[in-house]
Amino acid sequence: MFYREVGQFKTSYAADQQVFPIRQDRIGVAVILLVALVVVPWAGNDFFLSAIAIPFLVLALATIGLNVLTGYAGQLSLGTGGFMGVGAYACYKLVTLFPDAPIVLHVLLSGFAAAALGIVFGLPSLRIKGLYLAVTTLAAQFFFEWCFIRVPWLYNYNASGAIEVPGRSMFGVTLTGPSASSTARYYVVLLVVIVLTVLVKNLIRGRIGRQWMMIRDMDIAAELMGVRPLHAKLSAFAVSSYLCGVAGAMFVFFYLGAAEPSAFSVTLSFQVLFMAILGGLGSLVGSFFGAAFIWILPILLRWGMPLVGMPLPSETVTQLTSMIVGALIIVFLILEPHGLARLWQIGKEKLRVWPFPYA
Amino acid sequence: MDFLHDILLRPFMDMAAQPDFFIQVIWEGFVAGILYALIALGFVLIYKASGVFNFAQGIMVVFAGLTLVGLHEKGVPAWLALILTIGVMALLAVCIERFVMRKLVAQPDIILLMSTIGMTYFLVGLGEFVFGGEPKQMITSELGLPTGSTAVEFGERGLIIFQHIDIAAAVIAIVMVAALAVFFNRTRIGRALRAVADDHQAALSVGISLNQIWAIVWFAAGIVALTTGIMWGARSDVSFALEIVALKALPVLILGGFTSIPGAIVGGLIIGIGEKIGEIYWGPLVGGGIESWLAYMIALIFLLFRPQGLFGERIIERI
Amino acid sequence: MTGLDTFPKYLLRNAETFGTQPAMRHKDHGIWQSWTWREQLEEVRALALGLEDLGLTRGDKLAIIGSNRPRLYWTFVAAQSLGAVPVPVYADAVAEELAHVLNHAEVRFAVVQDQEQVDKIRSFAADIPRLSLIVYDEPRGLRDYDPTGLVAFAAVQERGAALLRADPARGRQWEEGIRAASGSDISVILYTSGTTGRSKGVMISAAGAVKAAQDTVAFDGLNERDSVLAYLPLAWVGDHYLNYAQGYVSGFCVNCPESPQTVAHDLREIGPTFYFAPPRIFEGLLTTVTIRMEDAGWLKRKLYQAFIGVARRHGEAILEKRPVPMSGRILYAIGNLLIYGPLKNILGFSRIRTAYTAGEAIGEDLFSFFRSLGVNLKQLYGQTEAFLYVTVQKDGAVRADTVGPPAPNVEVRISDAGEVQFRSPGQFVGYFRQEAQTAEVMTPDGFVKTGDAGFFEKDGQLRIIDRAKDVGKLRSGALFAPKYIENVLKFFPNIKEAVAFGDGRDFVAAFINIDLQAVGNWAERNNISYGSYQELAGHPEVYRTIARHVAETNRRLAKEPMMAGAQIRRFLVLHKELDPDDGELTRTLKVRRSTIAERYAPLIEALYDGSSEKYVETEVTFEDGRKGQVRATVRIMDAETVAVPSVPMREAAE
């Protein structure tokens, strides 16, 4: 309906292969970026930024990470939480070891620790496939969780066994710790997420992303086209774990402020997995949808129900959320296995062919 | 060298030094293994008949236990609560078949798996919503299960303690496996179920609809879950923590194969005993608590050498 | 430069004036490969020098065979730049026909698209003795061919480019040659497709062609920022005029589609500002729109119907800038946002400033549908002999039933016999090697006979009623124009084909063919079951519907003073579809009156002898070539007519 594609023709491959070939989409993305960069920090209060926007972005990044592995490369992972934890603890150690380096650098570097471990735990994927692989990632999950508890070096031998985020600033702005403003934290998270999303998109639309999808769709054919499963799978594990690691570091440093090992339990893994499924496997925009949906649904229930005269105790909200999410997952799998992203795509397609029902 | 010594020799010296304790450890592992095996069993039932990797088996255990205890708490006599719980599991099976499985026929495995993860979440929410989230005491004695323990002397001054409930668990597990074996081999429905695993068409010719079969299988898995829930609940208590423990069915299945009932039992025992021994004798070396991941590592290492499982056949890929 | 009177001269001018503007685009290998006017000049120069080197000289004829693509368009101007005459030939012509044209046109060179055309030419090589060289665009499949007399387009261009590199002066000489050329040279020979007999080569002079194009370019205000999609056959006057001639004169960009299957998609991508399509294409589009909208959801359907209603009421008035009530304007604006805009977008019509249709009569509803959406669709009337335009409608003075007043600088008159005759700047010089036929269509005072019967309306717009030779009279002396009546009937979607009789008879009677798709749909919706075409055609409900259509047709005829006397008194619904396989239609699906009159003589007799039904047996040809018999008892119905106050019968030609 809003699409006016007449006259939008491409005279070069570069133009034809751009991420958003339709002008109206480019305008839409620009508007969204403008809202995220200007409107949200300006209009959003501390609660909105701290409790909704920041965790949403962080979890969206983790979902993208999982999507790279599961959605694009077709390797099921139940260890996302663990890899996020690796990122968080790595970042904590980096901050301890190099207190003067900029915190954003720490965050970005901490992803490499997760990536390295991702490669290690990705190795079995060369021999085993599908559900069997889930066990590998679960092994990683529980092993990491155990490490976070049993290796005191990781939490600097704190008596509490938790990691506390110290105050750190860049360019005179406090970014982490209790005194950091929500706006500053929001900007850091937003920028990291935008940059990493763009880079991942680049990977996906190029040779490497295509190899992942080849392995996912038909691994035998992929090998016969010259894809080396070792390279394709391990690169997916590495990239996925890197993203999860960075997300984990940001989760602690810009959202939680302090974390116990239980923050990175298998529950988190499942939460992110649900974000990926509901959002749509194999879709970056779906990762954002999924993260928004699963993160915001309970908040809506908690804040929305009293508005309609049905105040709910918080445990009831948790239970309801669990039921709703569970039921929704089943409903989605039945009606639209490709998740919100596919709904979005269908909606967009409808708008493009409006008023026709199909092209 | 000390380190190598600690890893390679010390544990075995410890075992030899205190054989009664060693046997005690094995017994503990054996009982845990039986419970793993029971969870895996429920899983195998469903996988065999419908190819669904039922992630929800763990939560079905919790849900069954919670329902039983919850009903009793609400004043229902134990025997009636047990019957009602069986009814609830039957209802659940019918619902799952009707509202989930039937709609997802012929979907890829991964979709089916994810639907069961969805079920897990739904049941977690429902269970907590109805019965509350806090751990509950299993109504062991009310159900007529033995409590207390027997100490057996071993050697000169050794003592091995057997909890009666553990013995009961082992016995019930064995009875259950036997019953299932009879069910599968001797009854018409059982044979149909086996046929389903091999060939859906063949099953139809027996005169049972696929939908009925799935409902029956889920119900059977529900009964197994209830049994598991009672046994497990009696040993610790009924709580959602069990859900995590139930994930250990995965390594068990990997060892035993997804379709083999004996495999599930052997796998369960290997994992149960293996992780207990590992925890007690090697755990302290790295700070303890390795029980949480050892099972997965065992399965993982095993997989690398035998991707098809203990009892599985080598798969020849065709193109 | 001595006046712009040839297309090569325009090429030089455009390269200078619009140097960096796109001259051509071609969707090829997935993207729109583009050439600016300057690049186009380079391409043409290389090609022309190459062709010249291969022996193409002044006066030579060069055939161009293939679909719309830049290389073939360049060939036109390259040939013209050397004083040679391009002769485009329909790419779908069968080999024998192709050979005939090539031989008749005395071509020495042929520039063709691909292997298929090479094969066709080679299979009749002996019949085209003068042909010395075939240049092919696509090398595929030609690798192992005998290379004598066969050269790749790219190789020709490379040859020209090499010459140019060796001696840059050749480029200047070439340009000089262009500047020195005379407008009186023959610019192109267009072979008419010809429904009867062999096709004729219509010679158009350069100056005439340019003048005609200048007039219409000015008329529609075309300029270098416009763009068109070139999808009509290269050999048809419409394509050569609208895209080639107007393109050079105005400097607009000509876009070539990727393949015939992707035309609709390519149209949407390019979004032309000037568009031509014959009525059947618009009809197809409307059918598509209707069918798609029937599949749409309830809400969308309602919206669509409501706003199409608004468009029908106000759309044309808004387009023509006539006064419209405020409420109408507001509703139309909303409709534009919700329906018209998106619809035009999906059809690729969003950017159209001027669109034309011609060739056949177009239904009032169909015509106004597109106009009401805001597409400035107009009609023109033209002929190959006129180098297209004879009459053309002005913006704001558009009707479905007329074809407009004479085009700029064109004189039109109606002969005493009622035939339309014209004299125009672009009119042809003569038929190539057919002086007798040339003389036949020319009047002594230099007008060209069109062979069409028509008359001028009061507002000065020409109205074509039929082929002159088909127009007859009833016994009463009333004018009988069968095609006109048939067209009115055919505007009803349920009627696919109609044949009217009446010349020398007491009244008009008609055969009607139902449209199986439309009537079948209707039957389905109304739970009417039928086993065959024949059964459906004979169904009483169908007869009743058709009778209503005939009555409506009569009402429309009654409104026309010229036609009121020729209302349909009796009709029948034919028991079988008229079929080209049975010789009842031409391959281009035009009615063959004589064949039908012969095959269905008993039915015609029954129409006039008052009987209410008639049993007939008809021979039919099946798809596989077998023959069979169809037997039916065909009902004949009287039609409702409108009494016409005794209007003095006027002659067709006033």
Added chain:
Amino acid sequence: MSAIAEPPVLAAPNDGIKPGEVLLEVRNVSLAFGGVKAVTNISFDVRKGEIRAIIGPNGAGKTSMLNVINGFYHPQEGEIVFRGEKRRRMQPYEAAASGIARTFQNVALFKGMSTLDNIMSGRTLKMKRGFLWQLLHYGPARDEEIENRRKVEEIIDFLEIESIRKTPVGKLPYGLQKRVELGRALAMEPDLLLLDEPMAGMNLEEKEDMSRFILDVNRQMRTTIALIEHDMGVVMDLSDRVVVLDYGKKIADGTPDAVKNNQDVIDAYLGVAH
């Protein structure tokens, strides 16, 4: 200025082997699965530039033979000599890298991708830019992507599938999927193209199209082709030489005419008991 690509569309790389010389030689290959023999002691060769057909009744071991040639199965005995190099164990991706491409009996396209991406996937081995460039999708990585897109477009043009360029392959009718799969294999610019029943499940018209494409590939691109086919008519028309397998054994080898009149072949096809 946009140049239109010139012939030859995709030329087989110059490997020093002249047309007519042996490109691939299968020597005494035997393959068994857990004691079940799939092929037994098979030898034949494929000469550069020819179309070589492998035919035989169902279960004759034809597909197994292809799987051996491109490294998917490892024969227990015998060896493969490709371009003069002996191989006993080779991974599929190594076979691909050495210039062997193939299509599959049951279309094995990447279902989640468009026609364009599927054919692009055939260019995997031609793309070398590293991870960091890929991350930026800029400069050399983008140039490489575009360069390969150009090649892919030539194949799309060649196979006349312009109108389905951006359609997800899952939505295509079977005949077109087969064509896309051929395109994907062609994108690898192989020295040897293996086609596993390229016309299975096609109607007559689709078969004719496919035959034309196969011939064109062979003639225009000078690609050597080894194909398995069930339809005897097609095989006889297309191929230069035919090898006939039955129950994993070679029963005939020669020109189509010679093979057609061979009594063993006639028996095998008529199902005469052994």
